Amino acid sequence: MSSAELSVFIRAIGVHAPARTLTNAELSGMVDTSDEWIKTRSGIAERRIAAAGEAPSDMGAKASAQALSRAGLTPADVDLLIVATMTPDVPFPSTACLLQAKLGLRRDIPCFDVSAACSGFVYALQVAKDMMRSGAYRRALVIGAEKLSSVVDWSDRTTCVLFGDGAGAALLETSPEPGVGLLANLLGADGNNAELLHCAGGGSASPHTGDSLREGRQFLRMNGKEVFRHAVRVMAESCERVLAQAGLTSEQVAWFIPHQANIRILEAVAGQLNVGMDRFPSNLARYGNTSAASIPLALEEAWQDGKIKHGDLIMIVAFGAGLTWGATLLRWHEPPR
Numbered sequence: 001m002s003s004a005e006l007s008v009f010i011r012a013i014g015v016h017a018p019a020r021t022l023t024n025a026e027l028s029g030m031v032d033t034s035d036e037w038i039k040t041r042s043g044i045a046e047r048r049i050a051a052a053g054e055a056p057s058d059m060g061a062k063a064s065a066q067a068l069s070r071a072g073l074t075p076a077d078v079d080l081l082i083v084a085t086m087t088p089d090v091p092f093p094s095t096a097c098l099l100q101a102k103l104g105l106r107r108d109i110p111c112f113d114v115s116a117a118c119s120g121f122v123y124a125l126q127v128a129k130d131m132m133r134s135g136a137y138r139r140a141l142v143i144g145a146e147k148l149s150s151v152v153d154w155s156d157r158t159t160c161v162l163f164g165d166g167a168g169a170a171l172l173e174t175s176p177e178p179g180v181g182l183l184a185n186l187l188g189a190d191g192n193n194a195e196l197l198h199c200a201g202g203g204s205a206s207p208h209t210g211d212s213l214r215e216g217r218q219f220l221r222m223n224g225k226e227v228f229r230h231a232v233r234v235m236a237e238s239c240e241r242v243l244a245q246a247g248l249t250s251e252q253v254a255w256f257i258p259h260q261a262n263i264r265i266l267e268a269v270a271g272q273l274n275v276g277m278d279r280f281p282s283n284l285a286r287y288g289n290t291s292a293a294s295i296p297l298a299l300e301e302a303w304q305d306g307k308i309k310h311g312d313l314i315m316i317v318a319f320g321a322g323l324t325w326g327a328t329l330l331r332w333h334e335p336p337r
């Protein structure tokens, strides 16, 4: 078999959620909202908030260390590191480089960030897979790590109730066996709708000034209704197109692990695919929307809960700022616990 035909599978998975839990009741004391509104409109009951000095690279390093330890491997075994984040530790260098140093990874490996917001983990998985299929890299860490609490406007009730912090890491490995691991995928983007979900200030086009900070241009802003509409359409379409690519139907997929943005988005996508919500595991209630971290967090939980079994077909699907979206169909390879 030529190296171009190598399969890439998730050998191990690890997660990290910050210790601090922020409940809907606490939020109700901060902005004009209620536990009832948040739960009914989003499905969220609480979210985790990172400590002041706890950066995405710290959370990502902890998730990675768990994945490596579960696999019985060490940092020296990692040949490639990709971090998906929309809340990098600093504008530069990349969060991946900071995480490389914290984890003690080798210096002869590529380390870089992928910026695709909530679709970041799906994007990064695909980039890693394509780099690994050549045979140049045997093992990769793909990490989604976010500190959304640092870009949320805590006085804006339309967004601050939705987001949370956390990290998840997938340790990928190549295999000569065909048909295992990451099977089919699709990625897409629409920059014409960038303003539906964005942070307007702080970049090189619009560096922060006293005025921009007073105007709140350092914060995430979202047109929730429009984002919701796009999310449902594009996530359902992406699943359908990836299934068609693989010559499969939604009936053959054991589990759908979507980006955890809003329980009503998940219900609408499940409805469009004609799939019961019992095949859409969700941890939204306890974590809220953790952007690039949400899929690995949900995947790990579904596996720990004993839902996902060796050989199961799983569809992961995401949507986020950019706009961006992506879906990956994979065959689960039971990882070590």
Ligand code: UT7
Binding pocket: 032, 033, 034, 037, 038, 041, 042, 118, 157, 158, 159, 161, 197, 223, 224, 225, 227, 228, 231, 261, 262, 265, 289, 291, 319, 320, 321
């Ligand atoms: O990761 C991908 C990116 N994000 C998403 O996928 C989020 C997509 N959008 C959504 O999840 C939903 O649109 C939201 C949860 C953000 C909002 O739900 P909605 O059902 O679209 O509510 P709405 O924006 O239409 O607001 C309904 C009402 C409004 O009041 P009026 O104008 O009807 O008087 C809002 O001002 O609810 C009000 N409202 C709130 N009330 C209490 C908005 N936020 C809150 C709040 N608490 N936190």
